[in-house]
Amino acid sequence: MNSPFEDLTKFQINKLYDLLGVHIYKFSKSQEILPTIKNGNIIGIILEGSAQIKNIEYNGNEIIIENLETNSVFGTNISLTNNENYEIIAKENTQVVVIDYEKLINPNNLNHNYFNIFLKNLFDITNEKIKEKNERIRVLEKKQIRDKLLEYFEIEYKKSYLKRIYLPCSLKDLADYMGVNRSAMFRELKHLKEDHLIEVKGNRITLLYK
Amino acid sequence: MNSPFEDLTKFQINKLYDLLGVHIYKFSKSQEILPTIKNGNIIGIILEGSAQIKNIEYNGNEIIIENLETNSVFGTNISLTNNENYEIIAKENTQVVVIDYEKLINPNNLNHNYFNIFLKNLFDITNEKIKEKNERIRVLEKKQIRDKLLEYFEIEYKKSYLKRIYLPCSLKDLADYMGVNRSAMFRELKHLKEDHLIEVKGNRITLLYK
DNA sequence: TCTTACAAGTTGCACTTGCACCTTTTTTAT
DNA sequence: ATAAAAAAGGTGCAAGTGCAACTTGTAAGA
16 A cells, blocks of 8 residues: 655655644554544544444444555545444554645645645545455446456456465455355355366465466 | 536646646547547546446456546546556547646646645545445445345435435436346335335435435 | 364355346437 | 337246354464
């Protein structure tokens, strides 16, 4: 994941902090982040640690909207629709820089080149996110589990052109990612194995048809 | 949809065009856009008209990735994963501004406040896109058609808190949006009507449970 | 070492969905 | 005004999937 501070020196980052009047907050594992930092529209950047954006549905169901790692950018205006019940939970000890969103259009900031680089970095990062969302949508919109799996393999394969795919998560998590029942996915994985299309060993999947 | 030229005067927009060395292209209905404009990484802005980003799968299937209206921003680095077969097709007479992506980090641009405002607008627009993608993902990840429909209604309802939802598309398109078979969706709509949860009249859906 | 979790893996069954194939209605083009 | 095309609407059936309820394997903590 690219950093929003890419191409900026330590010195410039500090100037940026001053200019934007940022606050840095620390959270411990399982702590909720939003109530502490939310005060109008903000942008948050994970400096250290990781967190998870969750949505709580009317029926109590929890959906993971996004995993936030170091350098991830999040915010009330970013990716979060209004009028929904969100929770952002620290997964470990986590440090967050918080920027007032309105300060991004403060005319006093406009003539500093490091501010400009920062904006460009934010733009790049959100574009990267859109790509990830599009990938997931392409998997989700397939009607059958077999097609979802093959689409997922195709997308991963095209990133490296290697027959071996290493899942970044458990198979259970993959089922959630694809929006299907876990055991139904296992059944389909078995069928793909039986058809000699794949081999599965732990979180390593080998594509035999490539 | 916000314009990438929001808060910029006609004069500033022209300065921006100069600074970025943009080109403006015109396309007629059904014409393919990418072959004409693609030459390294670019950002495109629809000035007038509309277009559609499509992906062609190995089996010939066409998937609509995104609908581009006036003021939409698209690009090789934006939302499009590499290594895929894309087509961008004009849906009518369409005018497109094309910006060289590399020029966005050209140091000569960095000290102009209108350039800065432009970057901030691009950031806002991509954030808006992420929200839309997240909404679709929330619908797609529901396992049953009934739940997908109810989730879709919920999301739309929370935008206005009005019991009446006006679909921005045909019911057929809604089925594609939700990644389900059209006639299966019709069947479920019928069930929802029978349960007195909704009323459907053309592209207007009334939520009776709100 | 034993216990406790949790992921992996499996199966039967009921229900849902995709698909093919219709009809009817509405929209668009000539 | 008429024909053609597209969307809306519907139905039977086979196939696919979700769910519940297991077993097995594995890693971590007491």
